Amino acid sequence: MRKPPKVVHPTKPNTGFQVTKPIDVPNTLPCKKLLLQHDFGSTSSQTGNHSSVTINYAPPNDFSKIVLEWNGACNWTQIDTVFGVWLGGVEILRSSPAQGVNTSVAWTASKDVTRYSSLLLKKEAQELIVSFRHPVSQDARVYHITMFILFYPTDNRKTSRIAAARSESKADLILPISGDLKSKDGFWFQIENSTNVKLASFEIPRNAYRAVLEVYVSAHNVDEAWYWNYPTEYYNIDHLDDEPGDGPFRDVVINLDDDRVGAIWPYPVIYDALDNIFNPVASTRSFDLPSYDFELTPFLGNLLDGGLHNFSFSIGNAINVWYVGANLHLWLDRKSQRTKGKLVSSFDQRLNFTSMLRMQVPLGESWIEAHRMTSSQGWVQSSYGNITTRVNQNLSYTNYVDQRLGAATVQQLILSNDSVSFATSDDDNRYSFESTKNFSLAMKQQILILEGKGNAIDTLDLTTGYVDKKTYKK
Secondary structure, eight states: OOOOOOOOOOSSOEEEEEOOOOOOOOSSOOEEEEEEEEEEOOOOTTTOEEEEEEEOOOOOSSOSEEEEEEEEEESSOOOSOEEEEEETTEEEEEEOOOOOSSSOEEEEEEEEOGGGHHHHTOSSOEEEEEEEEOSSOOTTOOEEEEEEEEEEOOOTTTOOHHHHHHSOOOOSEEEEEOOOTTSSSTTSEEEEETTOOEEEEEOOOTTEEEEEEEEEEEEOGGGTTGGGOOOHHHHHHTTOTTSOOSOSOOEEEEEETTEEEEEEOOOOOOOTTGGGOOSSEEOTTSSSOOEEEEEOGGGHHHHTTSSOEEEEEEEETOEEEEEEEEEEEEEEOTTOSOOEEEEEEEEEOOOEEEEEEEEETTEEEEEEEEEEEEEEEEEEEETTEEEEEEEEEEEEEEEEEEEETTEEEEEEEEEEEEEEEEEETTSSOEEEEEEEEEEEEEEEEEEEEETTTTEEEEEEEEEEEEEEEEEEEO
8 A cells, every 4th residue: 555645844945936027915914814724745637636625714894905825835846737726616826836956845926816806705614625736646746835815905095096997896706617626627627639628507697797707728748838839740750659749829719608709829838847947937927827808798698598508618739638717707786686688799700820831850840820800799788777898809829930950949929909898878888998918939949069078058048928918998
């Protein structure tokens, strides 16, 4: 019988950190509450390693910001690990640990979780779950985890009317769109190829007047470095059967019943294990993997019938493995038992995809360009009036991969522009916002031969950018 891993608390670990934009918090002293303190042992792709605790705390009545703080430490080198945090079945954090090199490592991550206020302010006890997963078992690895939640009171001295106007209201109810933790997949849907389609059924209250789908998606195992893959034809010619292939383009598609609501062309998170280049500095968004929002309010008219509906998730060109999960944020009309609405129009432009491949194995060049556009319009009648919502999404993608003797280069740019507008039936009141994302990546790996010494140096130059800007208009 295998003995459980010995828990050895690390001493003087290397400290990993992530260069990221600081969370904008009030200049007030937060109310800090302990959520979890636990040691996690071995992890695997089959069962993972998760801990479930029931939490019950008294949240403050006056706050303007809620921050989740994660403190972790591992007793030895670990790679390719991903973990998630769920509260009441809702995923509130997806992350990867810092990378240690033959030593213990510690790291801290913080995330603004104010959008989950309806969960975090519940008076009754809730289940908190933390789950680690790894494509290969790591029996000797032990993670020492402490998690806090910080409630920041409002700083009246710095709260302006403009800032208050720009702060969006938070959802009244959040429904998990995920799997079953008791199943092989756990809460995450595992998508292993482009033919996998994962379904999730849900039912919403009949007095909802707004809906936003938040989607978490991340690549792991064989497809972890998808942005650097050549088309399968290249590997077939060179008889490289164990190489990933399927090219560097991934199209995450979300459907609501029979309607296409949009697509995600994901930010290329580079995990800390890649060529050991991130130590102690973690790559952008690796401690706080991004989620992606879809305004579903135009489709509410189809969902207010009191019946079950389905989301489906698929990923074009995916290979093993991608983890997908989602949360449905709902705004409820407290003055009405039932709202009504109608989807007026929905348009999904066919994916415009162009590719070019030049091969002279082992040399080759790959160039890809893609575009996609979706739009929808619908109205909802509630105690706030008859409000029409218009949504537009525009995506563009370019990727260039160059394989030469002793060098390999990848350049990738993903642009996303989403616009949402709300207007009353008489057009007297209008409100709109625009979300612009810019994901850039430039990598060059080169082997330099040291003359006269018979040695070589493997170098990697990396530039990555994550820009997410939101502008509001009234």
